[in-house]
Amino acid sequence: MTVAAVLFAVAALGGVVMAAMRFGGRELPPMALAVVHGLFAASGLVALILFVINSTASTLALVALAGFVIAALGGFMLFASHLRGQALPINYVVIHGAGAIVSFVILLAAIFTAVG
Numbered sequence: 001m002t003v004a005a006v007l008f009a010v011a012a013l014g015g016v017v018m019a020a021m022r023f024g025g026r027e028l029p030p031m032a033l034a035v036v037h038g039l040f041a042a043s044g045l046v047a048l049i050l051f052v053i054n055s056t057a058s059t060l061a062l063v064a065l066a067g068f069v070i071a072a073l074g075g076f077m078l079f080a081s082h083l084r085g086q087a088l089p090i091n092y093v094v095i096h097g098a099g100a101i102v103s104f105v106i107l108l109a110a111i112f113t114a115v116g
Contacts, residue, residue, distance in 0.1 A: 001051050001061060001111050007044030008068070008104055011037050015100065019093055027087035034082055038075060041100075045072055048107070060110035067103030071096055 014037035018029040048065050051057060057065075074096035078088055 001048065001107065001114070004044045004047035004051060005104070005107055005111060007040050007047055008100070008107065011040035011044060012100065012104065014040065015097060019097055022088050022090060022093050028082055028085070029088075031082070034079060038079060041068075041072065041075060045069070058110050058113060060106055060113060064103050064107035064110055067099055067106060071099040071103055074099060 014033055018033060018037060021029050045065075045068050048061070048068065052061060052065055074092060078092055078096060081088055081092075
């Protein structure tokens with residue numbers, strides 16, 4: 001779970017930068033940043049899936065996984081808008097980011113519960 005958390009944390013940094021750009025009036029972030037953000041988030045998702053499959057994952061870990069899957073679906077919608085050259089809808093950016101943040105906090109709770 002720790003590897004997944006680190007990957008999601010790196011993805012979050014890119015997400016915060018892109019959200020700040022969008023809230024600052026820029027309709028589209030640089031494509032390279034969007035791709036790197038997505039690759040780190042997808043890698044975190046794969047790492048979390050592998051953890052859940054290969055262990056007796058806690059309920060918190062399963063809830064975090066479900067939340068990240070939903071956030072990923074929102075990310076795909078945002079990336080599709082980006083590929084079409086359309087301005088990223090601010091409400092989608094907020095919902096995607098909020099879902100990812102909540103899922104990240106739940107993942108951290110799962111990690112600290114497992115350690116403690």
